[in-house]
Amino acid sequence: MHAQHSALNQQASNAPVQLPPHGFFTFLSRLSGVTPNATDLTSIRINADWLCVVVSVACLVFATLEGLAYNNIAQALGWGIPLFLGSLAITRWHAGQPLTMHINAALLVGMGALHVHIARGLLEYHFSFFILLPVMLAYRDTRPLLSMGLLIVIHHIVFDMLQQAGFECYIFRGPFSGMPAVALHGFYVSIAVLLLSVIAQTLRQHALAAEEGTKLLAYLDKEKGINLRVRAQTDEQGRMSPMGQVFNDYADNMAFVVAAFKMLRADIRELSQIAKELGAGNTQQMEESSQASKKLRDFVQSLGNQTRIGQSTAELSKKATEDSFDLLNELNQSLEQLQRIGKQAFDSSQQMQALHKEFQKEFSPAAAQQLQTTLSTLDNLNERTNGFMARMDVLKSGLSAIENQLVSIDRATHQWVENGHGNQRQGWEVLGAMEGMQAHTESAFRTLASTVQTILRSDEMMREMEKRLSRFDV
Secondary structure, eight states: HHHHHHHHHHHHHOOOOOOOOTTTTHHHHHOOOOOOOSSHHEEEEEEEHHHHHHHHHHHHHHHHHHHHHTOOHHHHHHHHHHHHHHHHHHHHTTTTTTHHHHHHHHHHHHHHHHHHHTTTGGGGHHHHHHHHHGGGGTTTTTTHHHHHHHHHHOOOOHHHHHHHHTTTSSSSSSSOSSSHHHHHHHHHHHHHHHHHHHHHHHHHHHHHHHHHHHHHHHHTOOOOOOEEEEEOOOOTTTTOHHHHHHHHHHHHHHHHHHHHHHHHHHHHHHHHHHHHHHHHHHHHHHHHHHHHHHHHHHHHHHHHHHHHHHHHHHHHHHHHHHHHHHHHHHHHHHHHHHHHHHHHHHHHHHHHHHHHTTTTTTTTHHHHHHHHHHHHHHHHHHHHHHHHHHHHHHOOOOOOOOHHHHHHHHHHHHHHHHHHHHHHHHHHHHHHHHHHHHHHHHHHHHHHHHHHHHHHHHHHHHHHHHHHTTTOOO
């Protein structure tokens, strides 16, 4: 885009600049009321008519000076002023008419004849005709050139005949006069008219091309609207000017561009609407993805916390199982000791009963009573020991059940811990995969956001192009 703008700026800087008219052309434009750079033939003829008036003034001034030089001021003013006034009047009231250019040509021939007449046929003053002939090029038409050339030849023939007849009409001075001089001057005038006619025809073609270009360019006025419905037409011979061909090609191409732009504008509008919707949901999706990743991370951390709690629980369960096992072992040892104590008490009771039977006659009543009390105490001790042992058996059974449950709890806790570690590893793996997917998703979202911005900028550019192309009527 920058290269294209620089190329356009370079072309614009190299393009020729049309300066406003000034000097003589401004003066002529004020006289005629037509812009000096007008391209239509009517305006060209009007400017040419007023140019003839200005040349007529110059001829009048020259005739006056010539009259002063040759002591013939009366004829200079007597013929020069009517010729000038005639040119001024016909131009003032009928400028631009085809007949006016012929009349101006005749009046300028009269000015040239006046210059030759005042100088009494001096040959050098015949240059006035060759000076006045190129003035007719301003009409860009061969007709006034032919009229002036024919009138010059007629003037030479008539004035030569009058001069030869003795009238005070001068055309030639010196020995070289008569029809040979008329024929030679007529030959030069004919050659000049022929060459100037070729130039006039070329200028006319240029004028027609400029007029056509101006008319066609008028349809490209961006202020009034660019009308590309019109097309340049061929002439009677079926030929078309290069300007017309360029304009038609431009109009056809621009019609295609405008039609293609309208189709593209519809697609860009649809893309812009989609882009706006995507852009609206893009941020929300990114936030939802971030929140989902955060929740998964919290969940994995929660799994880690639960696994650590499970590890603590497993350690406590293991410690409780060991303590229960130690307690059960001590209980078994205490039970064995109680069994030994109960057996010893039973044996002692049996020995005391045997001893009581053997020494029953020898003991005194007090000793016998004391021995009987001891036997009762031993029996009572034995009964209590047996009851305590029964309770110890119940306690042992309960401790065994508790130990089995603690072992089951320990196994379940270890399984829980192992499952927690596995779930945590899987959670971290899922979290890593999700974070990678989130990174890809964020990259895709950033690309999507860039695409959305590009589409929106394209939509703005399309709006600007639509505003500019709205001036084209195709």
